Amino acid sequence: MTTTYAFLGEFGDALQFIFQGETTREGAEVGGSQFLDLTWEHLKLSGVSMAIACAISIPLGLWLGHIRRGSFLAISLSNVGRAVPSLALIAFFVAYLGTGFANLTLSLVLLAIPPILTNTYVSVTQVERDTVDAARGMGMTGAEIVRKVELPLALPLIFGGIRISAVNVIATATIAPLAGINTLGDPIINVSGYGDTGRLAAAICVAALAIFTELTLGAVQRAVTPAGLKLEPDTASRRMRIRFGREATT
Amino acid sequence: MNRSEPAQEQGPSARPAAATLEFREATKIYPGQDDPAVDALSLTVPAGEICVLVGPSGCGKTTAMRMVNRMIDITSGDILLDGRSVRERRPAELRREIGYAIQQIGLFPHLTVADNIATVPRLLGWPKDRTRARVDQLLELVSLDPADTRDRYPAQLSGGQRQRVGVARALAADPPLMLMDEPFGAIDPINRERLQNEFLRLQKEIRKTVVFVTHDIDEAIKMGDRIAVLQRGGKLAQYAPPAELLMYPNGRFVEDFVGADRALKRLALQRVRDIDLWKAPLVRVGEPVADARRKVQDSDVPYPLLVDADGRPLGWLSERALTGERVTEDLRSKAEPAVELDDVLRDALSDLLANEAQYGPVLDARGAVAGVLSLEIIGHALQEPPEQVRSGADALAADG
Amino acid sequence: MLDLIAQVQIQDRSSGDASCVADNGFCPSWIVDNLNRYTDPLLQHVYLTIVSLAIGFAISFGLALIAHRRRWLVAPITQITGVLYTLPSIAVFFLLLPITGRGNTTAIIALVAYSLLIIFRNIIAGLDNVPAETKDAGRGMGLTDRQLLWRVELPLALPEILAGLRIAATTTVGLATLAFFAGAGGLGERIFEDIVFKSNVVTAGALAVLLAAAFDVVILIVQRAVTPWARARAS
Ligand SMILES: Nc1ncnc2c1ncn2[C@@H]1O[C@H](COP(=O)(O)OP(=O)(O)OP(=O)(O)O)[C@@H](O)[C@H]1O
Ligand SMILES: [Mg+2]
Secondary structure, X not given: OOXXXXXXXXXXXXXXXXXXXXXXXXXXXXXXXXXXXXHHHHHHHHHHHHHHHHHHHHHHHHHHHHHOOOHHHHHHHHHHHHHOOHHHHHHHHHHHHOOOHHHHHHHHHHHHHHHHHHHHHHHHHHOOHHHHHHHHHOOOOHHHHHHHHHHHHHHHHHHHHHHHHHHXXXXXXXXXXXXXXXXXXXXXXXXXXXXXXXXXXXXXXXXXXXXXXXXXXXXXXXXHOOHHHHHOXXXXXXXXXXXXXXHHHO | OOOOOHHHOOOHHHOOOOOOEEEEEEEEOOOOOOOOOEEEEEEEEOOOOEXXXXXXXXXXXXXXXXXXXXXXXXXXXXXXXXXXXXXXOOHHHHHHOEEEEEOOXXXXXXXXXXXXXXXXXXXXXXXXXXXXXXXXHHXXXXXXXXXXXXXOOHHHOOHHHHHHHHHHHHHOOOOOEEEEEOOOOOOOHHHHHHXXXXXXXXXXXXXXXXXXXXXXXXXXXXXXXXXXXXXXXXXXXXXXXXXXXXXXXXXXXXXXXXXXXXXXXXXXXXXXXXXXXXXXXXXXOOOEHHHHHHHHHHOOOOOOEEEOOOOOEEEEEOHHHHOOOEOOOOEEEOXXXXXXXOOEHHHHHHHHHXXXXXXXXXXXXXXXXXXXXEHHHHHHHOOOOHHHOOOHHHHHHOOO | OHHHHXXXXXXXXXXXXXXXXXXXXXXXXXXXXXXXXXXXXXXXXXXXXXXXXXXXXXXXXXXXXXXXXXXHHHHHHHHHHHHHXXXXXXXXXXXXXXXXXXOHHHHHHHHHHHHHHHHHHHHHHHXXXXXXXXXXXXXXXXXXHXXXXXXXXXXXXXXXXXXXXXXXXXXXXXXXOOHHHHOOOOHHHHHHHOOOOHHHHHHHHHHHHHHHHHHXXXXXXXXXXXXXXXXXXXX
């Protein structure tokens, strides 16, 4: 095996596996461009799950937050969500509903909902009552208040929830092959087809994907933060609360 | 002074009760600023006196006070405690012998009232039973019931109670010097007044040296044995006892700061019992009319004042009550307003004006008539020279 | 892919209701008979969680105390622990394999790495939220920096610190279900062994959820016990 990354030892081999691929003894092409397919599948699964989760939890969270009801639901949901291991959730769906893209997506959606819903809810309830009162006093309707006041002020925290969920979903999509979907987890779970190098290569790709997602959504989050909020006296803990929305759930 | 060696202390009274505090050209320039926050401040607070630092917001009162216990480092100049520079003391050790009370109180929310008060005694390594006894003693000193309050958390106290605990905590190790930064600033007017009076009464007993910061000139006049008026930039404008400050402000700034009503403010320094009252023509029902008429003639008051058997006022008698042989209960008006001996002249004057009265009976602690106060008497009091006007704790001390 | 799963079915399905078991069903009698199969993984799971939490807490606590004195360190420590938090544990298990090999060490390193941010951030937030006047009064009474930290700041930060520990505990229990990828066993290994057998999945999954809840409750009880003043506020 000629390798450009020899000095990196096993990690070098893994990088080579990612960029150049290998041919197995049975003559199958693994690594290289095949990893692109796995990555695409990984992103597709995660993206679809996240889109559905957002479509459900953001409106629900906005509505619950706007009417200031259901705090118990919104808060305990995230506690329960944390306590259910992702592997157990997926295994449960496989055992009861069987394998396949739809069932797997459903389980990932369930996994992704709690942080987004809780953060949306909390962020809306944290918008100061005075601000909402002022808006109502200016004659805004309920829907206008949500759209023009509560949503913009809540967006940073909502994106904090989306970041947590997205990273979590990408991590969990790694075990998707258990449900018959070949994501970047394939070389990890189906190690016989790829070997240790392939598995390490997949781990690197998953890690890179998660970091990339985190950074990208972080940039989006900063972009959607209203300029006025950035100017507010900003303690370190408040910054962190926006960055890692989870704290809001405690 | 052997204060730094707790082993030598036998009891709270083993420490010198009060220390002399001297600012010598003490100056503070905050980093990155050109102008000093406190500019060459020189003044001496005699042991056992309350020195009030007063001035407009941002004039450097807090800064000056916090330099004393080195919460803020002195840029130049010096501050001496009983002749010894605070700059050569280790800050933590220095602070343990200086009481510290601030407007926000800063009680430790996770400790009970007793543990809060015991903080400094414990730092000083007092034995347990001595600390416990001291806690109860202090709670009583600040008018709190030890049994009821000791084990409560600060969250379970009212604002006024918290402030009392804050003062008790500052007094815990019997410090010879107390620093108090707007200690009653966040309390409603009625409770503030009560706490001020309590503190003055307390000070009468403990006779600490106190540096008291406020931006309220009325509070300064009430609390201070001496008042240091600071102006923006931390310059000392005047340092004088309250009456002198009111009579002879040494410039426009102090004159404006004490207010155009400074002459009236002096009335807050004197109590009714401090001045000579008119003699009241006291009569009782059934008394011979001739006696009553004679009493009125001997008095500055034109009408007799009817009192009950215990000497409590019933009202001013009308002409008709004196027409027969004996005095009858025929009143022309009620005996209002009734002023108390402990009232300051300002409040007494206000009562008279509010009732559109020229004069009113003065009652002692039992409610019996002790004399009559009139607008005329108050007018005379205003002309007394400041040296004869007592101030702060002294005025209260006279209450006995 | 499915063949692979089929290969790792639980071999011993002899006990319990035979037809239910053959259907991969949810069979209470099988579960009762086979509960002991889950004892060792459960204990291993507890072990992984406690050791990881203890190490994670010790490191975060040290970092937080350093950053509390040198504020400029908060941002870089948050960023670095943030990266560790973002890295999927399952990837970290395999990234560590070439270095630390298969076994508890690898699993614990990954779990610790994940918990650092959660605990660190809560300790810092807890210390930040100590009222300034409380610290000022403490300092004014002559507490040294160290006394102030241990007698005032940390006790007052306890509710937030323990809240962070609760989050870290429940997430760690969840992530430890993947520790078998690193060769460290745990309840996840049982789930993975026979993912289509409902009895197995439900039993192992429920044990994991109960374990997370148990940690949560235990820490909550500790929190209540050591912060009596917090309830005084409510009453
Ligand atoms: N830590 C600091 N750093 C820089 N400047 C400060 C600091 N503390 C106070 N100052 C400045 O020093 C000046 C005096 O402040 P100080 O707090 O002593 O005023 P003060 O008389 O106590 O006012 P107030 O009545 O509002 O409490 C002010 O101009 C203030 O802005
Ligand atoms: Mg001040």
